[in-house]
Amino acid sequence: MSQIENNWKFAEDYPVESPVLEKARKLSIEMGVDPVSRATAAHLASVVAMTGSHSIAEIGTGLGVSGLSMLTSFPAVTLTTIDVESEYHRLARALFSDANIAHTRVRFINGPAENVLPRMNENSYDIVLIDGDPDRLLEYVEHSLRLVRPGGTVLVPRILAEGSVANPASRDQLSVDYRMLMAELADSEAVVTSLLPVGDGLLHITRLAER
Numbered sequence: 001m002s003q004i005e006n007n008w009k010f011a012e013d014y015p016v017e018s019p020v021l022e023k024a025r026k027l028s029i030e031m032g033v034d035p036v037s038r039a040t041a042a043h044l045a046s047v048v049a050m051t052g053s054h055s056i057a058e059i060g061t062g063l064g065v066s067g068l069s070m071l072t073s074f075p076a077v078t079l080t081t082i083d084v085e086s087e088y089h090r091l092a093r094a095l096f097s098d099a100n101i102a103h104t105r106v107r108f109i110n111g112p113a114e115n116v117l118p119r120m121n122e123n124s125y126d127i128v129l130i131d132g133d134p135d136r137l138l139e140y141v142e143h144s145l146r147l148v149r150p151g152g153t154v155l156v157p158r159i160l161a162e163g164s165v166a167n168p169a170s171r172d173q174l175s176v177d178y179r180m181l182m183a184e185l186a187d188s189e190a191v192v193t194s195l196l197p198v199g200d201g202l203l204h205i206t207r208l209a210e211r
């Protein structure tokens with residue numbers, strides 16, 4: 001294993017997850033849902049705690065690994081979470097309850113995010129996490145940058161798409177689109193971006209206040 005792979009593995013093994021989070025992760029895998037990685041979940045929790053975020057929107061609830069990580073890191077957080085699968089929402093709701101999260105802190109919206117996002121209020125969220133349909137990422141980012149308040153952050157796990165984005169030989173549409181998106185954002189004066197190599201890549205896009 002190379003030194004970089006060693007570091008990556010060490011960072012992924014480092015977090016200590018709560019029994020409920022472990023249960024959510026295990027159930028997700030049994031149901032064929034890929035939860036955010038352990039280091040990604042820990043980083044999401046850190047971002048929420050360090051920014052004191054109150055209002056979070058999430059595209060792609062799954063069974064709630066990312067949601068639980070953010071909800072349990074700061075008691076004032078409320079989460080609006082969208083998924084097409086009502087069964088995943090049923091299971092996530094039970095897991096959130098196991099974690100003693102008051103039901104008033106979470107709003108579950110069942111439906112395709114592409115239909116729900118245009119109806120959500122702009123400038124209303126401290127954080128938007130995008131973890132839904134990978135083929136709709138560009139559309140989701142555009143909506144999410146409208147939904148976050150100035151100073152708020154859009155977080156995109158899995159932006160490296162299993163290594164294909166970083167491989168210049170990968171010319172499939174998704175890799176080309178993701179590279180183009182990242183290049184445009186890096187060049188934009190409206191946002192600050194950073195790319196972390198946790199999990200399958202985690203992109204931070206922070207919307208700057210207009211000057």
Ligand SMILES: C[S@@+](CC[C@H](N)C(=O)[O-])C[C@H]1O[C@@H](n2cnc3c(N)ncnc32)[C@H](O)[C@@H]1O
Binds near residue numbers: 082088
């Ligand atoms: C990778 S999983 C999310 C994992 C979750 N964030 C976690 O960490 O546990 C992707 C989720 O997106 C949902 N999804 C896929 N297409 C969607 C769409 N068009 N609108 C809303 N949700 C969608 C899937 O049902 C699935 O639960």
